[in-house]
Amino acid sequence: MSAQAPHPTLLIPGPIEFDDAVLQSMSHYAESHVAPGFVKTFGETLSMVRKLFQSTNPAAQPFVISGSGTLGWDFVASNLVEKGENALVLHSGYFADSFAACLETYGANATQLKAPIGDRPSFEAIEQALKEKPYKIITITHVDTSTGVLSDVKRVTEIVRRVSPQTLVVVDGVCSVGCEEIAFDEWDLDVVLTASQKAIGCPPGLSILFFSGRAIETFKARKTPPASYYSSLANWLPIMQNYENLKPSYFATPSTQLIHALHTTLSQITSRPMSERFAAHRQASDRVKAAVAELGLQQLASKPENQAHAMTAIWLPEGLAPPDVLPGLLKRGVIFAAGLHKEVATRYIRFGHMGVSITDPARGDVDKAITALKEAITDAKQAKGL
Amino acid sequence: MSAQAPHPTLLIPGPIEFDDAVLQSMSHYAESHVAPGFVKTFGETLSMVRKLFQSTNPAAQPFVISGSGTLGWDFVASNLVEKGENALVLHSGYFADSFAACLETYGANATQLKAPIGDRPSFEAIEQALKEKPYKIITITHVDTSTGVLSDVKRVTEIVRRVSPQTLVVVDGVCSVGCEEIAFDEWDLDVVLTASQKAIGCPPGLSILFFSGRAIETFKARKTPPASYYSSLANWLPIMQNYENLKPSYFATPSTQLIHALHTTLSQITSRPMSERFAAHRQASDRVKAAVAELGLQQLASKPENQAHAMTAIWLPEGLAPPDVLPGLLKRGVIFAAGLHKEVATRYIRFGHMGVSITDPARGDVDKAITALKEAITDAKQAKGL
Numbered sequence: 043m044s045a046q047a048p049h050p051t052l053l054i055p056g057p058i059e060f061d062d063a064v065l066q067s068m069s070h071y072a073e074s075h076v077a078p079g080f081v082k083t084f085g086e087t088l089s090m091v092r093k094l095f096q097s098t099n100p101a102a103q104p105f106v107i108s109g110s111g112t113l114g115w116d117f118v119a120s121n122l123v124e125k126g127e128n129a130l131v132l133h134s135g136y137f138a139d140s141f142a143a144c145l146e147t148y149g150a151n152a153t154q155l156k157a158p159i160g161d162r163p164s165f166e167a168i169e170q171a172l173k174e175k176p177y178k179i180i181t182i183t184h185v186d187t188s189t190g191v192l193s194d195v196k197r198v199t200e201i202v203r204r205v206s207p208q209t210l211v212v213v214d215g216v217c218s219v220g221c222e223e224i225a226f227d228e229w230d231l232d233v234v235l236t237a238s239q240k241a242i243g244c245p246p247g248l249s250i251l252f253f254s255g256r257a258i259e260t261f262k263a264r265k266t267p268p269a270s271y272y273s274s275l276a277n278w279l280p281i282m283q284n285y286e287n288l289k290p291s292y293f294a295t296p297s298t299q300l301i302h303a304l305h306t307t308l309s310q311i312t313s314r315p316m317s318e319r320f321a322a323h324r325q326a327s328d329r330v331k332a333a334v335a336e337l338g339l340q341q342l343a344s345k346p347e348n349q350a351h352a353m354t355a356i357w358l359p360e361g362l363a364p365p366d367v368l369p370g371l372l373k374r375g376v377i378f379a380a381g382l383h384k385e386v387a388t389r390y391i392r393f394g395h396m397g398v399s400i401t402d403p404a405r406g407d408v409d410k411a412i413t414a415l416k417e418a419i420t421d422a423k424q425a426k427g428l
Numbered sequence: 429m430s431a432q433a434p435h436p437t438l439l440i441p442g443p444i445e446f447d448d449a450v451l452q453s454m455s456h457y458a459e460s461h462v463a464p465g466f467v468k469t470f471g472e473t474l475s476m477v478r479k480l481f482q483s484t485n486p487a488a489q490p491f492v493i494s495g496s497g498t499l500g501w502d503f504v505a506s507n508l509v510e511k512g513e514n515a516l517v518l519h520s521g522y523f524a525d526s527f528a529a530c531l532e533t534y535g536a537n538a539t540q541l542k543a544p545i546g547d548r549p550s551f552e553a554i555e556q557a558l559k560e561k562p563y564k565i566i567t568i569t570h571v572d573t574s575t576g577v578l579s580d581v582k583r584v585t586e587i588v589r590r591v592s593p594q595t596l597v598v599v600d601g602v603c604s605v606g607c608e609e610i611a612f613d614e615w616d617l618d619v620v621l622t623a624s625q626k627a628i629g630c631p632p633g634l635s636i637l638f639f640s641g642r643a644i645e646t647f648k649a650r651k652t653p654p655a656s657y658y659s660s661l662a663n664w665l666p667i668m669q670n671y672e673n674l675k676p677s678y679f680a681t682p683s684t685q686l687i688h689a690l691h692t693t694l695s696q697i698t699s700r701p702m703s704e705r706f707a708a709h710r711q712a713s714d715r716v717k718a719a720v721a722e723l724g725l726q727q728l729a730s731k732p733e734n735q736a737h738a739m740t741a742i743w744l745p746e747g748l749a750p751p752d753v754l755p756g757l758l759k760r761g762v763i764f765a766a767g768l769h770k771e772v773a774t775r776y777i778r779f780g781h782m783g784v785s786i787t788d789p790a791r792g793d794v795d796k797a798i799t800a801l802k803e804a805i806t807d808a809k810q811a812k813g814l
Contacts, residue, residue: 049458052458057681059458065457066455068455071433072445073438076765108632109495110682112658112679113658116656143657144657147653147654147656239681247633247683247685270656271501271502271505271529271533272496272658273502273658294499295443295623297632297686298632299632
């Protein structure tokens with residue numbers, strides 16, 4: 043039984059439903075950001091971020107910064123790429139366009155490798171592109187929130203290491219961290235950036251990044267200063283190192299309450315093997331995908347191997363648009379998201395199935411949503427005479 | 429009687445003690461950032477930001493963005509100054525150095541007009557500097573949190589309008605908005621930037637800015653694109669306008685829970701005339717300053733007219749450092765801050781007196797702190813044989 047006020051179940055690809063204890067942490071009383079109590083909370087939080095990424099390499103570095111997930115792009119673009127350097131952006135939906143725009147803002151030459159909607163660039167195309175010119179970084183949207191397309195980060199990284207070993211592998215994990223498998227050290231990644239409000243299950247407002255030692259060294263070898271002030275790794279690195287070593291430090295006031303909530307959710311997440319968490323999301327995803335198929339509906343993500351496990355982007359039946367279906371879902375106590383990919387936004391809806399809705403099956407969120415989807419689609423078709 | 433767990437009273441210059449209702453808003457259940465309920469909350473919040481600045485000019489524009497107050501500097505530097513343009517930075521403590529560093533990161537030529545510690549640049553020096561070359565912006569730290577020095581924003585703006593009318597007046601109001609008088613329209617200001625966690629009384633994590641029509645037009649006349657992506661006014665302007673017009677919109681996921689808390693505190697603040705709030709802070713400040721003088725202690729801010737009304741930076745007696753005094757305060761249930769200005773940090777402490785600690789006198793926070801300060805100083809002197 044939840045301590046929260048009654049409300050429709052939020053099943054969009056972030057923000058998501060919150061665990062009661064996480065939400066209660068948001069109401070923590072006022073604390074100084076440099077007092078021992080909070081310093082310990084923040085330091086432990088950073089150490090748990092290492093576990094979240096299954097990393098034990100002390101050269102790797104976690105960052106937790108006040109801001110939206112979007113800020114993570116600025117952090118990468120302003121610290122790891124210098125004016126005129128090349129970035130290869132793998133495109134599997136809306137978010138690659140934005141990441142490329144961010145990279146160009148800071149002077150990078152961003153080359154997008156585009157796939158048709160619902161697909162991701164092929165391994166062959168990636169290998170080919172990497173051979174054409176030297177790239178400082180390659181960016182991969184692990185799960186594109188606009189399409190639900192999953193990228194194969196492990197395999198792409200293997201290609202990079204074989205063909206262009208110095209290229210830094212940057213993963214946009216906003217919609218994947220905490221639900222899709224990521225083995226930072228083992229896969230030899232350089233950066234994963236994410237946000238607090240998706241599968242991590244914390245309210246929105248924190249940008250979370252994890253840098254390899256190689257990425258930190260690349261930053262330190264810059265010929266020009268970082269191109270941003272608030273996102274400057276030079277400004278944040280000593281702060282993060284100090285907090286993790288339980289030393290107070292100041293560059294900008296951290297979001298004390300959000301850090302408490304992140305501490306609570308990461309304590310829950312890291313108390314169990316990450317593999318268990320990934321498996322739970324895969325199983326729930328299989329049930330959702332089977333139900334969608336049973337309804338005769340198709341997903342944007344076109345093949346089983348490129349379908350995300352914590353969200354499903356669903357084409358609506360011909361003749362239906364999100365406003366025909368979403369109110370019927372809401373009437374049944376469930377909130378899905380409308381389409382987001384500009385070219386096809388009016389033709390699909392998105393179902394987020396991650397976090398407590400998955401790890402606490404007693405909530406019954408997924409079953410409720412599947413039933414509601416079935417009924418809402420049937421009602422909408424009837425109303426339109428389809 | 430507070431609903432919060434027992435804790436020492438936080439009387440630093442931000443974060444500050446929270447009103448119960450504000451803190452409870454932080455635990456709001458999960459909502460979509462584009463659903464009607466949240467859109468209304470955010471839209472109303474933006475409208476209340478106008479009232480906070482006593483502005484009725486529809487050309488002015490509020491921004492509320494996930495991030496620390498520091499992000500406000502990037503927002504100004506990356507949108508209002510182009511590479512090679514001049515910025516005049518009035519220095520009244522630590523924060524001007526940082527603002528100047530931020531401006532230079534984005535290519536501005538920042539000229540600092542420095543005052544001795546505890547003072548602010550003279551009106552004559554400001555006028556002289558403005559006559560020497562054309563400045564795109566002038567920045568004023570309204571209250572420098574490191575020194576407690578108050579600037580005379582109204583008078584400086586009058587000088588600017590007389591001597592260099594096109595120069596944009598940018599006020600760093602992180603430690604002044606909600607406690608020091610600001611009449612945005614009447615004083616003809618261009619930008620005030622602030623953060624959620626000081627006199628506004630919301631937990632940290634929101635960067636709040638208010639732009640004049642002139643500042644927006646200056647942005648629109650840029651010859652080069654904005655120098656940041658996350659801080660780009662081009663990215664945020666339509667979002668803020670849409671939310672205030674109750675239309676859902678997406679650039680980056682807003683901090684939904686923090687926005688609820690900001691809505692609650694701004695509802696409280698704007699339900700009374702702002703003049704009342706400023707007067708309450710002035711009265712409390714007078715009491716604190718009188719008590720400090722009675723203890724034979726001096727303030728960093730050297731003259732009555734340059735002393736902030738919501739914090740007091742207090743020189744410790746010769747031979748005492750913050751670690752000699754702060755534990756004695758904590759033992760008495762009160763938290764002050766150590767010094768922050770690098771050159772003299774070990775020689776002074778900072779007492780923040782703002783927000784609910786002032787507007788809810790039944791809490792007795794200021795009296796408790798004054799008594800604790802008296803006793804802690806006496807104890808520390810005895811312990812050191814002074």
